[in-house]
Amino acid sequence: MGEIGGPREACGVFGVFAPGEDVARLTFFGLYALQHRGQESAGIATSDGRSLSIHRRMGLVSSAFTEDDLQRLPGHIAIGHTRYSTTGSSVPVNAGPFLVRQGDEAIAVSHNGNLVNGEELRQELLAAGVPLESTTDTEVLAWMILRSPGRDWVERIRSAMSRMVGAYSLAILTRESLIAVRDPLGIRPLCLGRLDGGWVIASETCALATIGAEFVREIEPGEIVVIDERGVSAHPDPAMQAEQAMCVFEFIYFARPDSAIMGQRLHVVRQRMGAELWREHPADADLVVPLPDSAVPAAIGYSLASGIPYAEALIKNRYIGRTFIQPDQRLREQGVKLKFNALPEVLEGKRVVLIDDTIVRGTTSRPIVELLRQNGAREVHMRVHSPPIRWPCYLGVDMATRDELIAAHLSVEEIGRAIGADSIGYLSLDGLFRAIGLPRERFCAACLTGRYPVPVPPERLLRRRSRTQELAGARS
Numbered sequence: 001m002g003e004i005g006g007p008r009e010a011c012g013v014f015g016v017f018a019p020g021e022d023v024a025r026l027t028f029f030g031l032y033a034l035q036h037r038g039q040e041s042a043g044i045a046t047s048d049g050r051s052l053s054i055h056r057r058m059g060l061v062s063s064a065f066t067e068d069d070l071q072r073l074p075g076h077i078a079i080g081h082t083r084y085s086t087t088g089s090s091v092p093v094n095a096g097p098f099l100v101r102q103g104d105e106a107i108a109v110s111h112n113g114n115l116v117n118g119e120e121l122r123q124e125l126l127a128a129g130v131p132l133e134s135t136t137d138t139e140v141l142a143w144m145i146l147r148s149p150g151r152d153w154v155e156r157i158r159s160a161m162s163r164m165v166g167a168y169s170l171a172i173l174t175r176e177s178l179i180a181v182r183d184p185l186g187i188r189p190l191c192l193g194r195l196d197g198g199w200v201i202a203s204e205t206c207a208l209a210t211i212g213a214e215f216v217r218e219i220e221p222g223e224i225v226v227i228d229e230r231g232v233s234a235h236p237d238p239a240m241q242a243e244q245a246m247c248v249f250e251f252i253y254f255a256r257p258d259s260a261i262m263g264q265r266l267h268v269v270r271q272r273m274g275a276e277l278w279r280e281h282p283a284d285a286d287l288v289v290p291l292p293d294s295a296v297p298a299a300i301g302y303s304l305a306s307g308i309p310y311a312e313a314l315i316k317n318r319y320i321g322r323t324f325i326q327p328d329q330r331l332r333e334q335g336v337k338l339k340f341n342a343l344p345e346v347l348e349g350k351r352v353v354l355i356d357d358t359i360v361r362g363t364t365s366r367p368i369v370e371l372l373r374q375n376g377a378r379e380v381h382m383r384v385h386s387p388p389i390r391w392p393c394y395l396g397v398d399m400a401t402r403d404e405l406i407a408a409h410l411s412v413e414e415i416g417r418a419i420g421a422d423s424i425g426y427l428s429l430d431g432l433f434r435a436i437g438l439p440r441e442r443f444c445a446a447c448l449t450g451r452y453p454v455p456v457p458p459e460r461l462l463r464r465r466s467r468t469q470e471l472a473g474a475r476s
């Protein structure tokens with residue numbers, strides 16, 4: 001994703017059950033591997049079988065925990081969370097995981113996703129006198145589970161799930177167990193791994209590899225998996241609905257290229273997207289240049305399919321971090337200059353195919369095209385390895401409102417002119433799913449098609465608009 005201010009992911013979740021292990025430290029390293037899914041805050045909660053402990057702080061995983069913090073998280077069960085805010089603002093009280101207590105019961109929850117009916121459930125809880133501290137869906141969801149009836153956690157979670165509409169992949173910590181839950185459409189990823197003497201759950205397989213765990217399987221849509229001293233017990237969705245709606249942007253961009261989802265290694269899938277892009281939109285050019293880092297696999301694919309040499313001509317300052325994840329628009333605008341430099345020796349006199357994974361607002365594509373020209377590129381041909389984003393996301397990705405999406409208002413040719421490219425081509429929906437190699441019925445592609453997998457109440461659109469206006473007001 002070269003575009004600063006592009007779609008931002010809504011959290012990484014992690015959990016480990018491993019008696020005898022330093023589970024807080026394992027979770028710390030697991031969160032490191034999931035840092036790309038959210039950079040606003042990080043947190044870990046642990047259980048020693050008697051009580052729950054928690055530490056949450058704003059900032060990157062590396063700065064959120066000191067050695068002392070990790071020492072103060074005892075136990076053999078842990079969950080962790082890295083957050084990017086899609087609901088609620090960026091303040092410490094909204095950092096995850098969420099720990100909620102009622103009587104002598106307590107649970108902590110890490111959540112990736114977004115409830116479409118979160119506001120409605122929030123109002124219900126407030127009316128019932130529940131002391132909500134934050135403005136996030138995660139706290140709502142934790143209280144929904146804690147207050148739901150049932151003989152055990154599985155029944156209580158199942159009861160809460162019957163009220164929750166939207167995307168949720170959860171790691172839940174109780175005193176005695178680690179529980180993985182995925183919404184019935186499986187919108188966000190969640191997988192199960194085996195550790196020597198324990199079990200792990202994680203948003204992505206890359207986090208399993210980081211701590212030396214072996215991938216076992218994905219948590220199925222609608223499934224609840226309980227891990228405790230008796231082992232692992234799986235509780236499939238009793239409705240067993242055939243539909244699935246995995247977010248297609250996990251394949252295009254969000255998930256790390258070394259992760260695998262639905263049996264597909266994302267680096268390989270993205271290479272195929274690049275090859276399809278060449279077939280659909282060839283260019284007469286001398287070099288294929290990726291927007292680092294996320295467009296690299298697709299640029300390799302485009303280069304291999306076309307025979308046009310691959311070149312790195314944009315150098316990213318990796319220490320600036322993924323600035324587009326920052327929720328502040330001023331930082332995003334500053335980000336292009338802070339983030340990329342170009343190599344004139346590579347670009348001089350060359351016709352360049354510039355590969356990016358998406359164009360959201362279009363506000364940063366133009367400076368990048370200009371940067372290539374200023375450094376000697378004779379032509380710049382923009383190629384994008386996803387179809388145009390024309391609709392907002394209500395399922396956990398801060399995609400911008402419809403008003404802000406450049407492809408909602410301009411044709412592809414107009415976008416090409418607006419960003420100053422000599423030509424432009426987007427991968428088609430057919431091409432995208434040919435590259436993914438799985439049936440399109442198993443995916444959500446609503447931001448590309450406008451067909452949402454869950455009903456979206458019209459007031460959600462208004463709420464997203466007013467939040468954007470709020471941010472715009474704060475800037476002016």
Ligand code: SF4
Nearest residue numbers: 247248393444446447
């Ligand atoms: S609308 Fe787009 S970003 Fe949101 S879940 Fe669906 S595919 Fe993913």
